[in-house]
Amino acid sequence: MKLGRVELCHFLQLIALFLCFSGTSQAELPRSRSQPYFQSGRSRTKRSWVWNQFFVLEEYMGSDPLYVGKLHSDVDKGDGSIKYILSGEGASSIFIIDENTGDIHATKRLDREEQAYYTLRAQALDRLTNKPVEPESEFVIKIQDINDNEPKFLDGPYTAGVPEMSPVGTSVVQVTATDADDPTYGNSARVVYSILQGQPYFSVEPKTGIIKTALPNMDREAKDQYLLVIQAKDMVGQNGGLSGTTSVTVTLTDVNDNPPRFPRRSYQYNVPESLPVTSVVARIKAADADIGVNAEMEYKIVDGDGLGIFMIDADKDTQEGIITIQKELDFEAKTSYTLRIEAANRDADPRFLSLGPFSDTTTVKIIVEDVDEPPVFSSPLYPMEVSEATQVGHIIGTVAAHDPDSSNSPVRYSIDRNTDLERYFNIDANSGVITTAKSLDRETNAIHNITVLAMESQNPSQVGRGYVAITILDINDNAPEFAMDYETTVCENAQPGQVIQKISAVDKDEPSNGHQFYFSLTTDTTNNHNFSLKDNKDNTASIFTRRNGFRRQEQSVYYLPIFIVDSGSPSLSSTNTLTIRVCDCDADGIAQTCNAEAYILPAGLSTGALIAILACVLTLLGRY
Structure with a gap:
């Protein structure tokens, strides 16, 4: 009859246990493991337990309970007066005891990897009195290992890298297999490693599981990845041992061992x-x-x-x-x-x-x-000047462009009217001469930036652009005028010689040497008795009072014509009128009101007359 692997292991280990323990079937329990026992009124009787050494093979698959061992007390004379009881881990559920003989059996399959030993307590009782004849004693049933677990790579599968061109013997990675069997008993958990796939490129150390390179000059550019299969076998690799495998993917990492090369010279x-x-x-x-x-x-x-x-x-x-x-x-x-x-x-x-x-x-x-290039101007920018007094048709300047291609095609000019919307300028299409087309006014536009287009005669789509900045030169064509609208007042109690206003002037022209204005009263007001003017020689003038006693009832507003002349050549002048209002002022000279009274009561009209007039008015209103 053929035996399975587990049954064979059981058979062999039973033989080994029999040989080991055949001469030591009984042993005395050390007293240190027994609980002291005292009988009432008497000192403790010195007794001892005697039993077989208890070992049980795991994974027993027989149909009958598995014999574990025998408990026996030296008090037991074999007359049936003593009975044995068992308590502790697995008592009654896993382990049973014959109360007459003390024989212990296991009723279930035991797995050392689930629990390696059981701690139980035994007691011998007087069958008639049910009282202990020995102190309760503790003992251990140890589950004896068999090789029923194959090695396992708990961290697999593995990936690792090693530089290409590495020397033989370079470490790559270490793999580790674990075996759940008892490492302290036999060789069931003693593992050795071997390589099943991956030779001759790699090797593995049998005891450590360290994978190393086995060939020199492995080239990543030829092959960059290898799949290894590593086996771990227990029983030190002997026949009958169990094994497990894992895969290791090893990638050759790149090193700079290839120079660059151009594919063409x-x-x-x-x-x-x-x-x-x-x-x-x-x-x-x-x-x-x-x-x-x-x-x-x-x-x-x-x-x-x-x-x-x-x-x-x-x-x-x-x-x-x-x-x-x-x-x-x-x-x-x-x-x-x-x-x-x-x-x-x-x-x-x-x-x-x-x-x-x-x-x-x-x-x-x-x-x-070669490409057909547009005409190119001789200068990127043409600055030009022209007086605002220049007549229409006056020549301002000339631009020049040429065809850079070998064909040297003739060029025609025009003005981009988007830059000269008012059409102030014209250009000769052949010569590039720019002339005025309208009267110019510097005060309206001081600089004109225009774009000149140059087109090839043979290919009008080729257009070059030149830029012209025309500065309008100033002439003295604007007379000076008041710098602002002045609001001038004079107090009724003003004294002669008081300054009531300081005036200045502006001129839209911009002479090169700056403005110089001259102020005076017009000829018909030079000898007036109310106000006088002093030119301060700094482009300002001061207005003074010449008398006192201004009265709003007599005259509330005065108009003073002032003559202003600029320093242009020829000079221009203008007459500007200063409006002066007479005001009632406080003690500090601050104007309070400048309106003339609407009605002045006639002299000598009594209060009674005023009341009579008011009564008549009221009577008339009452009738309506």
Whole structure:
């Protein structure tokens, strides 16, 4: 009859236990493990327990209860007067005792990995009196291990990395298997490791589970990942041992062992001469089998006639070399450029420098293509001046533009009317001469910024733009006037010689040497007896009173004409009228009211007369 693995283990271990304990079937329980027992009125009788050593194999699958051992007291004479009882962990539910013989049996399958031992208490009683004949004693039933648990990798599956080109014996990762069997008994939990898949690239140390490289010069660029299968077997790897496996994914990490290489020895690109500065001319890329930072590039122009005209930078995302233009191209001046460009790794691994330089060069030829360019003005800005007194048709200045292409097409000029909405200026279409088309007024617009268009005669779509700033020069064509509307008052109690107003003037003109104004009273008011004027020689004048006793009832407003002359050539003048109101003032000279009284009572009209008049008015109102 064939035996299963567990049954075989049970059989072998039963034989071993029999051999171990056949000569020691009975032993005396040490007194230190017994509870003291006292009989009433007597000193304790010295007794002792005797029993077999208790070990029980786990995983017993038989149909009959499993014999554990026998309890026996030396008080028991075999006449049936003593009965045994059992208490503690698993008593009655797992372990039962024959009360007559003291034989203990296990009634259920036991698993050491669930509970390794049970602590129980035994007692011998007088069958007639049911009183103890021995102190209660404690003992342990130990569950004997069998190899019923395979090793397990609790942390698997594993992933690990090791640099490519690592020397043989470089540690990669350590795997660990655990076995739930008893590590203190036999070899059931003694594990050894072996590699089932992954040779000859890797190996594993049998005792520690440390995985190491086994081949030199493993190249990530050839193969970057390996799947290993590691086995852990108990019983020290002997036949009959249980095993478990786990997988380990090992990735070769990159090192900078590959230099950059241009796929071509030369490149050629055509660009139009009209390409704006900073535009991209070309993109080139050196190939590098490495990845990440090990494939990062630096590009530079090391030679050629395009130095200063072009530059190259690395695109950090694509690692391409981006060639850009730094100065304007001119087909008529130069039709091609040649650049020698170098690509190099940022950080080369010193171990691999012996393989050769970690850089490469290539040649880039840039062909400049001719384009039909718009006319170009000889100056970016034309400043011009013209007097505001200039007559219509006067020549202000001339602009000039030419076709930069080899065809040198004739140019025609016009004014962009969006910059000259009032059409103050004209331009000759052939010569570029600018003339006045309307009278100019500096005080309306001091500077005119106009745009002149230059078009190729053969291709009107090609238009160049020139800019003209026309400054209008001032002439003295505006007379001076009061700087503001003055509100002038004079007190009724004013004294002669008081200053009642200080005036100044403005002029819309702007003479180069600044304004100088002269103030005086007009000829017909020079000898008036009310007010006088003093020119302060600082572009201001003061108005004085010449008498006292101004009365609103007599005259409430005075009008004083003032003559103002500027210093232009020729000079201009104007007469401005200052309105002066007579006011009732307080003691501090502050005007209180400036309105004339509406009615003045006739002299000699008595109060009684006024009352009579008022009564008549009331009577008349009452009739209506």
